[in-house]
Amino acid sequence: MAEAGGDAFAPRLLAWFDRHGRIDLPWQHPRTPYRVWLSEIMLQQTQVATVIPYFLRFIERFPTLPDLAAASTDDVMAHWAGLGYYARARNLHAAAKACVAEHGGDLPRDFDALHALPGIGRSTAGAILSQAWNDRFPILDGNVKRVLTRFHGIAGWPGLPAVEKQLWALADGHLRDVPDGRLADYTQAQMDFGATLCTRAKPACVVCPVQEDCVARRDGLTGALPTSKPSKTLPEREAIALWLENAAGDILLQRRPETGIWASLWTLPQADTEAGMRDWFAREMKGKFDAAEDLPVVVHTFSHYRLHLQPLRLRKVALRDAVRDNDDLRWVARGELATLGLPAPIRKLLGN
Known part of the structure; x- marks a missing residue:
C-alpha cells in the first residue's frame, strides 16, 4: 500500500488543479459559507452540470440563509422539484431555520455544530469548513472514496464501516501535505479529479498526475477498484x-x-x-x-x-x-x- 502523505498525492493533485481545476463554478463567486453549503447539498448524488441551473434559480429566490429559513415549505420544494432526493431539501430548510434560531442566521464555523444540523454528515461538514473558511478538514464523498481506494489499493466495498474507517484515516493523512490557505483548492481538486479523470468507467490514467504511485494502476486493478456493492434485486x-x-x-x-x-x-x-x-x-x-x-x-x-x-x-x-x-x-x-x-x-x- 502507498503511504499516506509524502510527496505522492496532495502536492501533485494541487499542481494538477492549478492547471485543470474548475474555478468558475457559480458557488465559487462569491464563495460564501451559505453558497458553499447549498452547493454541497445539491451535489450529493447529483452531477455538477445538473446542479448549476438549479443552484442559480435557488440562490436567486433565496439569496441568503435567513431568506431560506423564512420561506414556505411549498416555495422551497417548488425550487427543488426535479433535482430528486427530496429529503435534502427538507433538511436544508430545517437546517436554515436552526441556524437562525441557534447561530444568529449564519452557518457555524465549528465541526460539531455543523455536523449536528439536519442533512450535514461528516464529509459535508468538512467540505463546508475547508471551502468556506480554508479550515483543515478531510472529505470523503463518492469521488474521493474511488480515488483513495485506487491510489492505495484498498479492497472491499467502501460503504463497509471497516473500509470507510481506513479511507478516513488516509484522507486525513493527506491533509498534512496541503499548505495553509489552500484547503479550499485541495477539497475542490479531489472532487474535480474524481469527476473528470479518475472516473468510475474508463479513468484517464495516462494523464493522471499521481499515476506513478497508484497501486491500482501498478497492479492492474483499476477496473476492480473500488469494490462494487453486493448486488441486490430491487423489489x-x-x-x-x-x-x-x-x-x-x-x-x-x-x-x-x-x-x-x-x-x-x-x-x-x-x-x-x-x-x-x-x-x-x-x-x-x-x-x-x-x-x-x-x-x-x-x-x-x-x-x-x-x-x-x-x-x-x-x-x-x-x-x-x-x-x-x-x-x-x-x-x-x-x-x-x-x-x-x-x-x-x-x-x-x-x-x-
Whole structure:
C-alpha cells in the first residue's frame, strides 16, 4: 500500500488543479459559507452540470440563509422539484431555520455544530469548513472514496464501516501535505479529479498526475477498484394515481405525508390498490370512478424499489360537499403547477 502523505498525492493533485481545476463554478463567486453549503447539498448524488441551473434559480429566490429559513415549505420544494432526493431539501430548510434560531442566521464555523444540523454528515461538514473558511478538514464523498481506494489499493466495498474507517484515516493523512490557505483548492481538486479523470468507467490514467504511485494502476486493478456493492434485486411495487379535473380544468393535488417517498411534495391522489383508490374516491369525490381513462404506466426507480404507477384520468368531477380545499388537498390551475413542489415523474405526466 502507498503511504499516506509524502510527496505522492496532495502536492501533485494541487499542481494538477492549478492547471485543470474548475474555478468558475457559480458557488465559487462569491464563495460564501451559505453558497458553499447549498452547493454541497445539491451535489450529493447529483452531477455538477445538473446542479448549476438549479443552484442559480435557488440562490436567486433565496439569496441568503435567513431568506431560506423564512420561506414556505411549498416555495422551497417548488425550487427543488426535479433535482430528486427530496429529503435534502427538507433538511436544508430545517437546517436554515436552526441556524437562525441557534447561530444568529449564519452557518457555524465549528465541526460539531455543523455536523449536528439536519442533512450535514461528516464529509459535508468538512467540505463546508475547508471551502468556506480554508479550515483543515478531510472529505470523503463518492469521488474521493474511488480515488483513495485506487491510489492505495484498498479492497472491499467502501460503504463497509471497516473500509470507510481506513479511507478516513488516509484522507486525513493527506491533509498534512496541503499548505495553509489552500484547503479550499485541495477539497475542490479531489472532487474535480474524481469527476473528470479518475472516473468510475474508463479513468484517464495516462494523464493522471499521481499515476506513478497508484497501486491500482501498478497492479492492474483499476477496473476492480473500488469494490462494487453486493448486488441486490430491487423489489417491484404497484400503485394507482388519479388525475382528476374539475369543470374548470383545474387538477386535484394531494400533499404527501412528511415521511416516506416524495415526502411533503404535492402529487396526484394515490393508493396501493384499485380497491383502495375506489374507496378514497367514494369518500372524497362526486363522479363515476369507472369512467376513468387508463393512461400509460409510469415507471420510477427509487433507491430501494421500483414503482409501477398506473394513472387514471377523470374529467369534470367535484369534491363532495363535506370536503373542501385544505392544506393537504387542493384544486390547482395548470398555470400554478410550477409554484408547487411536484415529483419529476408527476410533473412530466401532467405536461408541466
